[in-house]
Amino acid sequence: MTTFRISPAVADAFPDTLVAVVTATGLRGHETWPATDAALAGMEQQVADGTWQPADDTDPRIESWHTAYRSFGTNPRRIRPSVDALGRRLAKKGVLPRINPAVDSYNVVSVRHGLPAGAFDLDHVTGDVEIRYADGSETFTPLGEPDTIENPQHGEIIYLDTTGVLTRHWNHRDAHRTRVTEDSTRVAFMLETLHATRDERLLKTAADELQELLAPHAGQITVHYLSPDA
Numbered sequence: 001m002t003t004f005r006i007s008p009a010v011a012d013a014f015p016d017t018l019v020a021v022v023t024a025t026g027l028r029g030h031e032t033w034p035a036t037d038a039a040l041a042g043m044e045q046q047v048a049d050g051t052w053q054p055a056d057d058t059d060p061r062i063e064s065w066h067t068a069y070r071s072f073g074t075n076p077r078r079i080r081p082s083v084d085a086l087g088r089r090l091a092k093k094g095v096l097p098r099i100n101p102a103v104d105s106y107n108v109v110s111v112r113h114g115l116p117a118g119a120f121d122l123d124h125v126t127g128d129v130e131i132r133y134a135d136g137s138e139t140f141t142p143l144g145e146p147d148t149i150e151n152p153q154h155g156e157i158i159y160l161d162t163t164g165v166l167t168r169h170w171n172h173r174d175a176h177r178t179r180v181t182e183d184s185t186r187v188a189f190m191l192e193t194l195h196a197t198r199d200e201r202l203l204k205t206a207a208d209e210l211q212e213l214l215a216p217h218a219g220q221i222t223v224h225y226l227s228p229d230a
């Protein structure tokens with residue numbers, strides 16, 4: 001069983017952090033996921049109609065991540081939090097990318113609620129996972145670039161297992177090794193906020209929605225909440 005934790009240093013710097021960890025086993029990624037397809041189409045239609053727009057960097061949910069990125073030396077206008085990048089793409093192009101059903105599910109929930117999201121294939125995670133500051137010696141292979149090796153900057157916040165970095169700049173980009181594909185059957189999905197006192201109800205609503213999209217195509221789903229205290 002993989003344990004997720006927040007390092008003491010990150011907990012001290014971001015004491016109001018709350019992460020929903022939605023773990024699905026027995027995923028069937030080669031099926032058609034009609035609820036996810038409908039959710040994506042519905043959100044895109046709202047953008048086209050002008051009845052809804054994704055959160056941008058003037059929204060407190062996004063602005064808080066920009067502030068966090070700056071605190072660990074990342075320029076959030078050049079290297080954007082995942083939800084910011086996805087929202088901007090939807091606002092500009094009117095569509096979200098279709099990757100595979102599991103990834104599409106967390107993308108639509110992420111953008112709808114203005115919360116960063118990501119996922120790891122647990123069959124390719126080694127040991128436990130920690131959110132911590134990089135010391136500069138860690139290695140990262142970006143999603144879609146299996147022959148590339150990067151070293152996060154000292155002080156950058158990362159997700160890390162015993163093999164290497166799973167996500168750079170907290171939630172900017174996932175690793176190739178633990179990417180979620182149609183073949184992934186055991187997946188941990190993360191939804192994140194830095195302001196639990198403000199966003200706890202929103203985060204739990206988003207986690208419930210993700211669970212509803214996953215449930216028809218999974219054997220079992222569990223939801224846990226990771227915070228500096230738990």
